[in-house]
Amino acid sequence: MLWDFDGPICRLFAGHKAERVAADLVEWLALQGLHGLLTDTERETLDPQVVLRAVGRRHPGSDLVAALEERLTQEEERAAGSALPTAYADPLIRTWTAVGARLAVTTNNSPRAARTYLESRGLTGCFTPHLYGRTQALQHLKPHPHCLNRALSAMGAAPADALMIGDSASDLDAAREAGVPFLGYAGGEDKEKRLRAAGAGHVVRSLEPLLRLLRSGHAVR
Structure with missing residues (x-):
C-alpha cells in the first residue's frame, strides 16, 4: 500500500x-x-x-x-506538530498492518515531516523504513514515479500487486507511470471532480468504507 x-x-x-x-x-x-x-x-x-x-x-x-x-x-x-489526521486514516493504517499489508509513504513532502507526524500518532512502525519523499533532486517529484519505484523496489513488490492512495492528479500520473493501481481520496466535491477529470476511475470521499471492508474480512484492491 x-x-x-x-x-x-x-x-x-x-x-x-x-x-x-x-x-x-x-x-x-x-x-x-x-x-x-x-x-x-x-x-x-x-x-x-x-x-x-x-x-x-x-x-x-x-x-x-x-x-x-x-x-x-x-x-x-x-x-x-499541528497537522490534523484524516478521518479514519489511523485505524485504517493500523488495520491494514494487522492483516499483513506492507505500507509505504510516497510523498512530495519531506520524509522527515512524515516521520515527525507518524511518530506523534504512534504509527511509525506501520511504515518504517518505507518513507519516501522529496529530496533535493526536484526532478523526481511526482508526477515522476521515482518515489513509488523506490518503495516497490525496497519492498520487493510487483506494481500490479500494489495500490496507491493519493489525492491529486500528480499522484494519479505517478501511479500510472509506475504501473500501480490507483485509488483517489477526495475530501470534497471539487477535489473529486478534479481527480475524475484527470482520469481516476475509483475515488472515495471518505476512508471509512475501506476500513469497513477490511474489518469485514474483505481485501481492498
Whole structure:
C-alpha cells in the first residue's frame, strides 16, 4: 500500500498555514537579492512547492535549491506538530498492518515531516523504513514515479500487486507511470471532480468504507 502523505493521511498545514510558508520562502529569496527570480504569479502562490519547483527549474542542483528545500523541510516538520489526521486514516493504517499489508509513504513532502507526524500518532512502525519523499533532486517529484519505484523496489513488490492512495492528479500520473493501481481520496466535491477529470476511475470521499471492508474480512484492491 503506497500512501500519499498530505491529504490521505493528514492535513499537514491545518495549523501552520501553507500560504504563510510560501510567503516566507518568497521573502527569503528576496532577502538574498533574488526577488526577480520568480514571476508575479509564483510570488503570489499559496503553495510553497510552487516556489521550490520554480527555483529548481531555473537553478537545478544548486546550493540555492538545497538551501530552499531545507527551509521548506523545516517548515513542514513544524507543520507536522499541528497537522490534523484524516478521518479514519489511523485505524485504517493500523488495520491494514494487522492483516499483513506492507505500507509505504510516497510523498512530495519531506520524509522527515512524515516521520515527525507518524511518530506523534504512534504509527511509525506501520511504515518504517518505507518513507519516501522529496529530496533535493526536484526532478523526481511526482508526477515522476521515482518515489513509488523506490518503495516497490525496497519492498520487493510487483506494481500490479500494489495500490496507491493519493489525492491529486500528480499522484494519479505517478501511479500510472509506475504501473500501480490507483485509488483517489477526495475530501470534497471539487477535489473529486478534479481527480475524475484527470482520469481516476475509483475515488472515495471518505476512508471509512475501506476500513469497513477490511474489518469485514474483505481485501481492498
